[in-house]
Amino acid sequence: MGKDTVYSVCGMCSVRCPIMVEVENGDVSFIQGNPHDAGMKGGLCPRGAAGYALLHDSERPQYPMIREGERGEGKWRRATWDEALDYVADKLKAIMAEYGPQSVLWSDRGGPFPDLHKAFMRGIGSPNYCNHDAACARNVLHAAKSVMGKGRKAVGYDLKNCKHLVLQTRNLFEAVNVKEVNGALDGLAAGGKLSVIDIRATVSASKANNFFMLRPGTDYAFNLAVINTLLSKGWYDKKYAERFIKDLDALQSFVAPYTPEWAEGETGIPAAEIEKLCKQLKQAAPAVIWHPGWMVARYSDSFYICRTAYLINALMGSIGAKGGLPFVNTPGDFGHKGLKAFSDLYPKPEEKRADGCGWKLKHIDAGPGLINKAYDAIESADPYPVKAYIIHRHDPLHAMPDQPRIKEMWKHLDLIVANTFSWSDSSWYADVVLPMSTYLERESPLATKKGLKTFFFRRARAVEPIYDTRADWEILAGLSKRLGIDKLAFESAEEMWNYQLEPTGFSVEDFDATGQIWLADKPKYREWDEYSFGTPSGKIEVICDKLEDMGLPSLKPYVTPETPPEGRFRVAFGRCALHTQGHTVNNPVLNEQMPINPVWINTARAEELGIKDGDEVEVSNAGYAAKTKAFVTDFIHPEAAFMIHGFGHRIPAETRSSKGIADQELMTGGLEKLDAAGGGIAMQEHFISVQKA
Numbered sequence: 001m002g003k004d005t006v007y008s009v010c011g012m013c014s015v016r017c018p019i020m021v022e023v024e025n026g027d028v029s030f031i032q033g034n035p036h037d038a039g040m041k042g043g044l045c046p047r048g049a050a051g052y053a054l055l056h057d058s059e060r061p062q063y064p065m066i067r068e069g070e071r072g073e074g075k076w077r078r079a080t081w082d083e084a085l086d087y088v089a090d091k092l093k094a095i096m097a098e099y100g101p102q103s104v105l106w107s108d109r110g111g112p113f114p115d116l117h118k119a120f121m122r123g124i125g126s127p128n129y130c131n132h133d134a135a136c137a138r139n140v141l142h143a144a145k146s147v148m149g150k151g152r153k154a155v156g157y158d159l160k161n162c163k164h165l166v167l168q169t170r171n172l173f174e175a176v177n178v179k180e181v182n183g184a185l186d187g188l189a190a191g192g193k194l195s196v197i198d199i200r201a202t203v204s205a206s207k208a209n210n211f212f213m214l215r216p217g218t219d220y221a222f223n224l225a226v227i228n229t230l231l232s233k234g235w236y237d238k239k240y241a242e243r244f245i246k247d248l249d250a251l252q253s254f255v256a257p258y259t260p261e262w263a264e265g266e267t268g269i270p271a272a273e274i275e276k277l278c279k280q281l282k283q284a285a286p287a288v289i290w291h292p293g294w295m296v297a298r299y300s301d302s303f304y305i306c307r308t309a310y311l312i313n314a315l316m317g318s319i320g321a322k323g324g325l326p327f328v329n330t331p332g333d334f335g336h337k338g339l340k341a342f343s344d345l346y347p348k349p350e351e352k353r354a355d356g357c358g359w360k361l362k363h364i365d366a367g368p369g370l371i372n373k374a375y376d377a378i379e380s381a382d383p384y385p386v387k388a389y390i391i392h393r394h395d396p397l398h399a400m401p402d403q404p405r406i407k408e409m410w411k412h413l414d415l416i417v418a419n420t421f422s423w424s425d426s427s428w429y430a431d432v433v434l435p436m437s438t439y440l441e442r443e444s445p446l447a448t449k450k451g452l453k454t455f456f457f458r459r460a461r462a463v464e465p466i467y468d469t470r471a472d473w474e475i476l477a478g479l480s481k482r483l484g485i486d487k488l489a490f491e492s493a494e495e496m497w498n499y500q501l502e503p504t505g506f507s508v509e510d511f512d513a514t515g516q517i518w519l520a521d522k523p524k525y526r527e528w529d530e531y532s533f534g535t536p537s538g539k540i541e542v543i544c545d546k547l548e549d550m551g552l553p554s555l556k557p558y559v560t561p562e563t564p565p566e567g568r569f570r571v572a573f574g575r576c577a578l579h580t581q582g583h584t585v586n587n588p589v590l591n592e593q594m595p596i597n598p599v600w601i602n603t604a605r606a607e608e609l610g611i612k613d614g615d616e617v618e619v620s621n622a623g624y625a626a627k628t629k630a631f632v633t634d635f636i637h638p639e640a641a642f643m644i645h646g647f648g649h650r651i652p653a654e655t656r657s658s659k660g661i662a663d664q665e666l667m668t669g670g671l672e673k674l675d676a677a678g679g680g681i682a683m684q685e686h687f688i689s690v691q692k693a
Ligand SMILES: Nc1nc2c(c(=O)[nH]1)N[C@H]1C(S)=C(S)[C@@H](COP(=O)(O)OP(=O)(O)OC[C@H]3O[C@@H](n4cnc5c(=O)[nH]c(N)nc54)[C@H](O)[C@@H]3O)O[C@H]1N2
Pocket: 011, 109, 132, 135, 136, 295, 392, 393, 394, 395, 396, 398, 399, 400, 401, 419, 420, 421, 422, 423, 424, 425, 436, 439, 472, 573, 574, 580, 581, 582, 583, 584, 645, 663, 664, 683
């Protein structure tokens, strides 16, 4: 075997950067950013570089397994693929015969590939496709829809041309998307300004012109004061507002009491600083991005914070603008046909969703729904019994609060299937584990990346699977065949890709040279005449009827967050550049770099508790306690205790990942704490203790 180059897509996080993989003698010898994609600058983040260690990690599921002991006991029987797929298909058939196809629930991690999953759910006749997003970006998605009538991804972030970037609850330089990091660095190098609003100093904050370390949970106050200032000083784009913003007067009277002086008392940020920021934004407009956030499942008013972020962008005239949040383009915008959808193969099931989205919860997007609400239905059998659950590339027991409570709800399930490439709390608890090949050993469906320059991309198989694992399309084809959904029973990746490419006029070989097919050679920005919003009025709307009809206010009065009880901290969490969520902590290389997540606490609070930097401490709440090291610093707000999410696993099959704190286990009762308007889980509405161990 010789040397080969394969253009593909990274799978170490959900961003899916384009990569170039060097293959020598059937093994991966090097992975780098795809040099044909200028935005990558050839680089990868540390996780992308650690893909090789995932490939060769023997502590991942190596063959199909069927549970023998109790759920979670870890007693497995090795099965062949035929046995495991027959087992799952037979169980599904029996459950669907007794309770109907709607009794099957699916959840995954969203991203560019789930069209195939949706088609599978349509094929069996269940409306219950969900993704992970109730614990991630639901609030910002719904905020975008309520303001622009379009989802958050209908606009991009033109970081390279941005003159003032505001990162609020967004750590762009550590919660990495490689092209975004490169774009933001280019923007800063060209003289763009950066402002960071966070509860602690991050790598992003270290690059900022303005850093605002505000009191946790008071971002809404900050933003209301910004809107107040922009409107009362007249520092907004009047022509844009006149043309595109509906009900500006309602906004103006609503924010009148929320002055910077008032906000200072809530946020701890001096009024003069807020005013200075507003003036700088006006100077940079419309090349301004007030980032509306990404992981915003944090507070019971997170949805409203995101809404104000979009409204600030609107006042800057930056929604649609170069250097701001320009509209992304579809293949059609460049005169091309899009990929053919798998979900067109089967009709949309008529049954209502188990989670209530789209009918009981009319303001919630019925596409991916709310997985936590689907769990309520598992327990209550209301509106109907839900008996089978396929968990695909998702670890809800780690990604959502209150594991014991979820397990109690899952007792009502007759079947839990996990499709996964690494062990996780959820796959360990499943009845059947269908092990997926890693991204280096499998193909994925073709996908479209909409942007200023839109392209199609392909994940190709760089090497053959090391263990007895399969690609997700192969697993779904195997199940589809057994369940009589023949149209999804593809025999090869080429057959699947050819189906998708049919309307486009491109062929599979067109991906060989670089892994991508670009549909434009230069970025396409829109003129004002070409702007379109999906709201009933066709404008950016301050008042959202969908919310009002549900008895939810469009403009919610500010409520001061609770102060932590004496001696306790508000829990706070986030990402670091070295790990992805819960699924890289056991990666041999990344674990060596960062085996534990220290807890950040403020110096003055640490002194009161007799804790010094580096001390071993116990972090606890409501029955959960675990040990870690203290990181004592002035650069975190005194009310908060911060930790990186993803640590503290309890999976016997993994030997490296048990250290540190599982932040979600500090959130007992957390499935009940929500942002009712945005649908996100409010994970930072919990108070915890930190004590010297
Ligand atoms: N308390 C708390 N909860 C959180 C967060 C937090 O910070 N704190 N973060 C939230 C956020 S932002 C998110 S997005 C969610 C993430 O939640 P999840 O999506 O559940 O987290 P991951 O660890 O990325 O992936 C879950 C599982 O999918 C498998 N997996 C990962 N990538 C692939 C793949 O390419 N193919 C296959 N087949 N399997 C794969 C891995 O085995 C992993 O165990 O968690 C949310 N929950």
